[in-house]
């Protein structure tokens with residue numbers, strides 16, 4: 001294993017420990033791993049890193065306790081009208097890194113050149129996934145930034161809004177022939193995503209897949225059928 005790969009594995013273990021720390025006590029983690037609390041605490045705080053061999057052993061022991069779907073569900077807070085607050089999910093950097101590893105492995109064989117998302121709430125997932133795939137992330141905004149000469153722009157009517165929204169993306173951000181992975185935190189009607197797909201069309205770039213943390217209803221099945229690309233979500237709400 002290369003030095004870099006070995007360090008990455010160690011950092012992955014620290015992220016997993018930090019995530020599990022939010023659910024399990026040090027006593028419980030100590031029982032699971034057979035390591036003293038003081039040692040685990042040093043790993044979590046980054047005071048020391050485990051050896052490569054211990055990292056492998058600990059990952060084997062701890063990974064069964066990581067259920068990312070449950071971690072996301074646990075963090076979604078619904079209000080009295082059935083709307084949910086996704087900030088507890090997208091602001092948790094340890095969880096987002098672990099989710100991004102999962103997303104990267106799902107789309108590893110797609111030769112992704114760029115990750116595309118929509119501002120605002122798609123950005124954290126976009127950044128984490130792009131970093132994991134070692135590519136750049138670009139995002140469409142609802143306003144035109146000054147200093148940009150040419151934009152791809154798509155107008156649509158978001159469900160239940162009754163007004164037209166336009167998304168703008170600088171033309172330098174997507175190039176002809178690039179393989180694009182579209183990600184977002186949530187997909188409800190799919191209108192935002194169709195706008196991003198339309199931007200790929202304007203750029204003559206190729207959408208190679210779509211991923212969402214949360215999808216509502218059967219919208220991802222419809223997109224998959226219509227565009228004939230893999231469309232996946234971590235959790236599906238009815």
Ligand SMILES: O=P(O)(O)OC[C@H]1O[C@H](OP(=O)(O)OP(=O)(O)O)[C@H](O)[C@@H]1O
Pocket residue numbers: 118119120121122158159184185186187188189190191192193
């Ligand atoms: O499938 P759809 O019905 O199009 O909805 C999904 C979109 O809605 C949310 O963004 P929003 O437009 O609320 O902007 P925000 O990210 O700035 O909150 C979300 O982040 C998605 O981009």
